[in-house]
Amino acid sequence: MVAILDYKSGNIRSVKNALDRLGYDSIITNCESDIERATHIILPGVGDAYNVMNYLIKSNLYSVIKSISSPVLGICIGMQILCASSQEGNVQCLNLFDIPVKKLESSQKLPHMGWNRVYDLRSPLFNGVNEGEWFYFVHSYAPILSQNSIATTNYGVEFSAALNKQNFYGTQFHPEKSGDVGLKVLSNFLIM
Template sequence: MEVAVIKYNAGNVQSVLYAMERLGAQATLTDDWETIQKADKVIFPGQGEASTAMKYLKERKLDQLIRSLKQPFFGICLGLQLLCEHSEEYDTSCLGIFPIQVKKFPPLDKVPHIGWNNLQNLQSPLLKGLDESAYVYYVHSYYATVHPKYTIATSHYINDFSALLQRDNYYAMQAHPEKSSVTGEKILTNFLNL
C-alpha cells in the first residue's frame, strides 16, 4: 500500500512516517501532485501555524489538489484545522472541506491543551474497536467546533470540541494518533484498512 504524506513545511512529519513503517505501509513525504494522486491513502499531518501552512499549500496549488482527492484522506492536528473553513489563528481562510470554525481556547485554564484525554461520542469505522475509555494525546491551542453532521468523536477541554471529523473520504483527528500508544495505532490501522 502506498501512502502519501503531504509535505507543507509543518512539523511532526517524522513521527507519522515512523508510525506508517511500524504498520507496514510504504509512506512517502511529498508535495508532488502525481505522487499524491496515485497514492492509495493520503495523510496530512502537522504541527505549526495555520497561515504559514496555508501559504505553502497555495503557492504549490496543493489546496486545489487536496479538495479534488477521492482516496481516503486523513488530517492530523494542524491537518484537521486546515481542512476546516476558517481559523482564528491569524484570521486564516482554510480549505473548507468541513464547514467548521477553528477557535482559540479561552484563557480560563492552561493553554495549550497538552496531554491525554478520552474520546467521547464515537461514531465511525475509523474508530472501530474503540470505546469511551480510549485516550489520545493532544497538543493544541486551537480547536474545531462541534458539528452535528461531521463530528465523529468529541473531547472536552474547557469546552467540547471535535476530536475527529469525517466527510465522505476525508477524515481528521485533532490529537496525534502516532503518539497515542495503542489507541492511536488502532485508529491508524483502521484508516489504512478503509
C-alpha cells in the same frame, strides 16, 4: 503507497515511523503525481494554520487536496486546514468541513497538552476503540462541534476531537503519538 503531505511543517517523521510500524509503505511528498497515485493521503500535524495555508496556496497543493477522492486523514493542523477557517492567523482554509476552527475558550491552561479522553465515537475510524479512551493532544485551537463530528473531547469546553465528511477524516489528537490505541486508529484509516 500512502502519501504523507510535506507542507514544511514539523514532525512529519513520527507519522512515517508509525506507518512503518504498521507495515505500510509511505512517501513524504508535495508532488501532485505522488498524491494522485496514493491509496491514502495523510496531512500531518504541528505548525500554524496561517503558514500552512500560505504554503498550500503558493505550491498549488490547495486545489490538489480539494480534488482528492481517496481517503484523506488530517492530523491536528492537518485537520484544521480542512475546515472553513481558522482563528489562528484569521485565515480562510480549504472548507472541506464547513465549520470554523476557534481558539479554545477555556479557563484551563493553553496549549491543551497531554492525554485526554475521547467520547461519542461514531465512525469506523474508531472500530475497536473504547469510549473514553486516552489520546495525546497538543493544540490551542480546535474545530467546534458540528454534524461532521465523529468524536468529542472536553477541555473546559467541548470540541470536535475527530471529523468526517465523505472521504475526508481528521483528528485533533495525534494518533501517531497515542501509543497502541493511536496505531489502531491509523490502521482503521488505512483499511478504508
